[in-house]
Amino acid sequence: MPGSSQRKGAIRKKARGNPTAGSGGRVRRGLEGRGPTPKAEERVKHPAYKRAKAKAKAQERSAGRRPARKDPDATVEWVYGRNPxxxxxxxxxxxxxxxxxxxxxxxxxxxxxxxLSVERGVALLxxxxxxxxxxxxxxxxxxxxxxIPPYEYAHPDDLLRAAYDADQVPLIVALDGVTDPRNLGAITRSAAAFGAHGVLVPERRAASVSxxxxxxxxxxxxxxxVARATNLNRALKSYKDAGLFVIGLDMDxxxxxxxLQAATDPIVLVVGSEGKGxxxxxxxxxxxxVSIPMTSATESLNAGIATGVALYEISRRRTQ
Structure with a gap:
């Protein structure tokens, strides 16, 4: 009816706010939550994600490659004399x-x-x-x-893969300038005793497995x-990219x-020579x-003993 819009009550006035929006849908969606918490390996900022990613990279790099390789420059060795x-x-x-x-x-x-040769199946001539x-x-x-035939060295990636295959936190010992094969043997023995996953040596100016x-x-x-690296610094950078913490052992x-607070983290322990460090x-x-605390009367320890002390402390902290 013309003009009826002016009649009192003809048009409903809107209330203040937004009463027509409602909250039922929004509250219901809020109560549904976001689903189950993702696994640690699926959370980008979690350390487990970085370890899983590094493991996948190590497996990808080592796929299709032999785990061991012979030193092309090595020759057979002889041990002679009855006691030796x-x-x-x-x-x-x-x-x-x-x-x-x-x-x-x-x-x-x-x-x-x-x-002993018969027990080990060694040929007698x-x-x-x-x-x-x-x-x-x-x-x-x-x-x-x-x-003695030439030693078959592993690849640096194989040491990391060995730790991940065992579902353990990596612990690798890298040697810089250790030229005495007896020190290399002592370090290898300590590494095996205290749960390390391998020893890394450079190809040049270093002791070999003789x-x-x-x-x-x-x-x-x-x-x-025992793995060999063409370039030790490049191998250490590769380990760092894989999420390992590189710790140098030095008197200073x-x-x-x-x-040391990082004892339980993935570690590469780098040991230098006794003389030059x-x-x-x-x-x-x-x-x-990192340094080993000693009395002032003792200047330094040789590489083999120092490595054994450091590996013992890391192993002790990891098993607490």
Whole structure:
């Protein structure tokens, strides 16, 4: 009706606010939540996510590659002399053959060497004494020698893969400038004893897994892999990219070993030589430098002992 819009009550007035919107739908959606909490490996900022990503990268890099490789420059080695041969066989050195000179007088050491070689399936060869003189470069062999094949080194990525395959927090020992094979053997033995997943050595200016290293390791070189890196600094950077914490061991450390807070984290422990310590570039690549507290009367420990002390402390902290 024309004009009725002016009549009182003809048009309903809107209330203040927004009474027509309602809250039922919004409240209902809010009560539904966001679903189950994602696993730690699926949360981008969680350490478990970084470890899972690093594990996948390590497996991808090592896919289709042999886990071990022979040193192309290595040659067979000889351990000769009755006591050295017996000690090497007791330590589990992987001899490929045992040589006995014709007419050699039998004694308890020779009998033990022959017995150990039979137990380990080592080939026994009897040769003329002149031939054994030639093979050992006229060394004092006492009519007995063993031949050791070149060591098969692992790839640096294999050490990381070994830790992830065992579902353990990685612990790797890297050596910088350690040239004494006996120190290498002692470090390998400590690494195996305290749960490390491998030892990394550079190709140049470093000790190799020789007969002497085998003997000092007391067979540990057969239980824990030793890897070789063409460039140690590049290998350390690769480990850092994989989420590992690189710790240098040096007498002028920023933190003393008992105060190390990162003992339970994925670690690469870098050990330098007794004389020169860590090289400058290697030191710069370390996230932290740690020292072993000692009395003032003692200047330093050799690389083998220092590594054993550091690995013991890290192992103790991880098992608390």
């Amino acid at each position: 041969v017996v000690e090497a066989l007791r330590a589990g050195v992987p001899a490929s053959a045992i040589y006995v000179a014709e007419g050699t007088e039998r004694d308890p050491r020779l009998r033990e060497a022959l017995l 009897e040769v003329p004494r002149q031939e054994l003189d030639r093979l050992t470069s006229n060394g004092v062999h006492q009519g007995l020698a063993i031949q 007969a002497s290293a085998w003997k000092t390791s007391a067979g540990a070189a057969a239980r824990i892999p 450390g920023e933190v003393e070993l008992p105060d 860590l090289a400058r570039l290697v030191r710069e690549n370390c996230d932290l430098i």
